[in-house]
Amino acid sequence: MDFSGAIFEGGAYFLKAKFEGGAYFLEAKFEGWAYFLEAKFEGDVNFSGAIFEGDVNFSGAIFETRGMFAHVEKIEEEVKFSGAILNRVFFEDTDLTKIRFYGTAIENAYLAGANFGNKRFIEEREAIDEERNLLQHITKALKKPGLKSILKSMFVFFAFPDNSYRKIKTKCKPISEAFRRAEDVYRNVKLSLQNEGDYETAGEFYYKEMLMRRKRTLYEIKNLKYWLFSHIYSKLCGYGEKPLRVILAAFFVILFFGTFYWLTGTVTGEGITDSSFDYYYFSVVTFTTLGFGDIHPVSFTGKLATMLEALTGAFMMALFVLVFGRKMLR
Structure with missing residues (x-):
């Protein structure tokens, strides 16, 4: 089904629609709302270069093969993917500040040049990096040549809600698990950068990896001796990076x-x-x-x-x- 270049002047209603083949909306313009709630895309989906002037909702939608949202020209309201399942999605050079991923399952996300704004990196509504540095570093790394697929298979069941770290800081066990996941993300990015030969940026991610490990041990309260040593090591030389x-x-x-x-x-x-x-x-x-x-x-x-x-x-x-x-x- 090909809607490339189409202009939807009113609302576009695709509730529980089933697209057995490809669904193409390249450079399509949605002047009103567009609802794809619980839609099922069995083939490739392509919204590259699309313009969204109204509210767009993909809540509960399933993308079985590949979803292209690269170079989206304009998002005036919000695009919601609440509870959606996304596999092999491309958000290259797309502004993600108005896209909501509440409870979204994402596998194999390609985010080269994507703009995250000042969002925090949060997994299952738990804050991972309250210093708000993780996404900035990832965005910086993805702009380097040859690193467009650096985060392949890392974004599994990750979300980006606007939760406040202070609201959940008393939940020790979930936050400890969140720090563990952040540590894994930093480690994987570090290894990818090392494989690309960018050792300087890899060092920055190594520092963040060790920082998350130290914070995790603090919340777990199982190894205070390691936490103290790690804290001193960090202050003295930044884990060997400063x-x-x-x-x-x-x-x-x-x-x-x-x-x-x-x-x-x-x-x-x-x-x-x-x-x-x-x-x-x-x-x-x-x-x-x-x-x-x-x-x-x-x-x-x-x-x-x-x-x-x-x-x-x-x-x-x-x-x-x-x-x-x-x-x-x-």
Whole structure:
């Protein structure tokens, strides 16, 4: 059945319609409402380049083979897919901000260049990424050449309702499962990017994957030791992806110990003057384990502080070399 280029001036009513062959609505214009409730499309469906000026409803519809909604020109109202089953759907270069997927089952979604707006990524009405970064990263990745099918088979039973994270944050078990699913999504995208040779973007997804894993362990309350280690690891170097954080942490340690020496007076020597600069100088020398000897601790507290700073400095310098080398080797 071919409606390509057709103009539906009034309403288009296809309630429980059964399309045994292909259904083609290429560049069709729907000036009023269009209802495809519980329609069954056994062949290919193509709405590419269509214009929807009124309310469009595909609730309960079944797309058995392939649904094309690529390059849809205009959506003025809303397009609803509530409870629909979509298999191999294409939303390339389509604005999804007015498309509703409440309770929709989606398999093999092609979303290259699609615009998600500021939607959150939600699965079964549970928030996955309250920082609202997942879809932005996926959209960015899909714009790269050769990545149009990067999310194939990942969008299974995913929805995009406007739920608030705060409304459901007390549901520990569902949110934990949602974080697990988000972790799997990030991992799959990371592996796909690595296969494409885009290691820099893959690193961003690795960071997000580890972030979701840490949040999942917090909600599960089964491994607090791992959560604490993961939290520190994230803050120090972004799971090995952010060497700048190591440098900032090193500056903080040097400033902290320098201020401590200055306020407590636990160090002395020929190089000490009335200037606070000498204490920060000693902190840098201790942190880098140079040890010139012109300034030295004079009390147990001072000795303990210099030992702690020296060990911290040795560890952080080794960490920086490891993280920086890891980034450069890519």
